[in-house]
Amino acid sequence: MIMRTVIVDRYGPPEVARIAEVPMPEPGPGQIRVRVGATIVGAADAVMRAGSPRYARIASGFRRPRHAVPGGDFAGVVDALGEGARWFAVGDRVHGTLAPASGGNAEYLVIAEDAAVVPTPAGLDDAGAAAVVDGFLTATPFLRDLGRVGPGDEVLVVGAAGAVGSSAVQVAKALGARVTAVTSTPNLDLVRALGADLVIDRTAGPAQATAKADLVARGVSGYDVVFDAVGGWSFGTARPLLGPRGAYLTTVPSLGVLALAVPTKLLRRRRTAIAFTGLRSAAAKRADLELLGRLVAEGRIREVVDRVLPLERVADAHRRVDGGHKAGAVVLVTARVEATAR
Structure with missing residues (x-):
């Protein structure tokens, strides 16, 4: 055959x-x-x-x-x-x-x-x-296990319309988090329909500035997790948006993330991490x-x-x-x- x-x-x-x-x-x-x-x-x-x-x-x-x-x-x-x-x-x-x-x-x-x-x-x-x-088997261990996302947490998803990002929005909501999602103009309605509480159009202006303004307006100290589903940001980009013990998680194993993962974990403050979920x-x-x-x-x-x-x-x-x-x-x-x- x-x-x-x-x-x-x-x-x-x-x-x-x-x-x-x-x-x-x-x-x-x-x-x-x-x-x-x-x-x-x-x-x-x-x-x-x-x-x-x-x-x-x-x-x-x-x-x-x-x-x-x-x-x-x-x-x-x-x-x-x-x-x-x-x-x-x-x-x-x-x-x-x-x-x-x-x-x-x-x-x-x-x-x-x-x-x-x-x-x-x-x-x-x-x-x-x-x-x-694929999206679920990637997003779930990142958010639930590595990010320890739970009820009331603030989660920012970068690349929220892709296969992993769209799953991440839904998984974070299922875990009880408040979700801010970054995507491009054609996908704004899609990401809202997935449950995102705030959707940021990355093509309309600096997404980082918009996310920070939202945190300030709501009196929130920072995100508990910034989950970069596409490798579009870096720890340096995300760090100012993180809460005191917040984590920048990314699916893309850049040399910078690999080099910083252990030191930032040992400091027990803002950290970066990656998981090889496959x-x-x-x-x-x-x-x-x-x-x-x-x-x-x-x-x-x-x-x-x-x-x-x-x-x-x-x-x-x-x-x-x-x-x-x-x-x-x-x-x-x-x-x-x-x-x-x-």
Whole structure:
């Protein structure tokens, strides 16, 4: 049996991502095979395709991509069981992630049944079910575990319309925080609809000054967490906005953040920190996916989809991610469909 898959076997522009036909994988002991309905092209996939910044090649391979099939997050239907697999049945709808491994940008994949895979929440189609995975599994450990966000905290989200940022707004609200969101003009209404208490248009003036004016007007000493979902700020930019024990958290591992993370933590005052959420255990991710299902059922988390493209337009998906203006997730579907945008 043959299936279509995305192949990236050299570093370069979006065009290096191509479609190939390869043998369909067979599930081994304790594994399930999923017929993929939808999968994601995210920022990490674009970095691994481009091989830039160069330090990313420590993980992806120095001369060429170590794993030719990209993509971590997926949603689909279980269509075969390996020997001893008993948690799922053929026909079950599931979603999850292969990260830190890859292989999701394909028509079929195999995954251990005790990996980060859970039943798909009712009410989500495959595109929506795939879209919520990456952002939620990134934003939740950053805000809940690293930032220790709780009721009444002040949280500023930079890049609030992206896949991670849109999840961060919703996660912070679910944790009881008051959320200020920074985004661009086309996405203001979207971010308000996600629950942000204040939305700052980064294209209309200095977002930092607007955020500071809001804090002063409300008599708040500073933000408990500034969560930079896109790496657009720095600790120096965020520091004047932080409360006495506030934290600047970023998803982008710059040399400055890596150098300051330990010293600022030891000082027990304003600090900066980063987490490599893809490296968490499968059990931790599965527990958060189960939490995600409950929050979706309660209407507290919803998917944000920038556009849906057929698998064969994977290069266009990478161009969209490279452009830096997407709102939510860029989804690839294996069915042959017309492209749709948010």
